[in-house]
Amino acid sequence: MVSILKRSLAIITILIIGYWLAVAMSHIPFGQDKMLVGQYYLNHVKDQTGAVNAVTAIVVNYRGFDTLGEVTVLFIASTGVGALLWKRKRERTARVPGSVVLTTGTRFLFPFIVLFGAYIFIHGHLTPGGGFPGGATIATGFLLLYMAFTVYEIPHKGFEVTEGLVGMSYVAVGLIGLLIGSYFLYDWIWQTWHVGTVGKLFSGGFIPIIYILIGLKVGTELSGIIDNMLKEGVSGND
Amino acid sequence: MNCISCIDYIIIGIMVLSAVFAVEWRDLLAAVVGMAAVSLFASLLFFFLQAPDVAMTEAAIGAALSGAVFIFAIKRTRRFETEEEEKPGWWVRW
Numbered sequence: 001m002v003s004i005l006k007r008s009l010a011i012i013t014i015l016i017i018g019y020w021l022a023v024a025m026s027h028i029p030f031g032q033d034k035m036l037v038g039q040y041y042l043n044h045v046k047d048q049t050g051a052v053n054a055v056t057a058i059v060v061n062y063r064g065f066d067t068l069g070e071v072t073v074l075f076i077a078s079t080g081v082g083a084l085l086w087k088r089k090r091e092r093t094a095r096v097p098g099s100v101v102l103t104t105g106t107r108f109l110f111p112f113i114v115l116f117g118a119y120i121f122i123h124g125h126l127t128p129g130g131g132f133p134g135g136a137t138i139a140t141g142f143l144l145l146y147m148a149f150t151v152y153e154i155p156h157k158g159f160e161v162t163e164g165l166v167g168m169s170y171v172a173v174g175l176i177g178l179l180i181g182s183y184f185l186y187d188w189i190w191q192t193w194h195v196g197t198v199g200k201l202f203s204g205g206f207i208p209i210i211y212i213l214i215g216l217k218v219g220t221e222l223s224g225i226i227d228n229m230l231k232e233g234v235s236g237n238d
Numbered sequence: 239m240n241c242i243s244c245i246d247y248i249i250i251g252i253m254v255l256s257a258v259f260a261v262e263w264r265d266l267l268a269a270v271v272g273m274a275a276v277s278l279f280a281s282l283l284f285f286f287l288q289a290p291d292v293a294m295t296e297a298a299i300g301a302a303l304s305g306a307v308f309i310f311a312i313k314r315t316r317r318f319e320t321e322e323e324e325k326p327g328w329w330v331r332w
Binding site for chain 2: 055056120128129130132133136137139140143222225226229230232
């Protein structure tokens, strides 16, 4: 009886909140052209950033500081997973080896998955994509390796060093912008030298550089999270 | 009838169906598959709505990585949800 009362109370509360949300949403003019800032970006993206893909130009160039924050959030999440699951001695405990189809398919597909991820983040300023999807794609490749081989582990030293160096390089690129230009994350490659032609691979100012850094960072961090989740602490030895 | 929009509605229907299954199934491994199906069809929908970059992110993170993380969690705990003590009727549970 109490439970039914509680549940009906919850349903009534949800209905009231839903009604409020529906009323608020009905006043928003969806699909109408009222965005002044968006139109400004679309008009000026080519000569201000040198990128064809306006989305990545906004994410990395106009709103570069936000992206630095996002990378920091991901780093904190990875650190949290590592801290929660920390044990002195941890090993992979999987016993059932992958089937022939899985292992052969993984051996065949893994280079192509990594190549596709690298393509996504290197061409971030030209085609849809960018550092975050590219890094996640690379991490799925490592997930496949973990699934297929019972003894496989990522090269921890290399991955951790890469992660730290790449994160520092992002800040360093921003600081060089502060030195040359006037503000943090100033696009010093495009705005001072105009390197490359718009629409080619070597263009877009520092967008490809930062996206290569972000792609490496996201890929190594997500692989590290997978590694942390899969390994179990071995008790009894210490 | 415009067939592009009817594909959209079919995908949305499958998404809602798999979401309901993901909540209702007692076998948690099957529920994870339902949740990954929601993400997969959401990524298809993003592709049809001309947002390929979001579609790529959704397919890689929503369908592959988060599903894997849930499966690792199930591997360490239990596979089946325990039955509730009191079972109210379907009209209350919905």
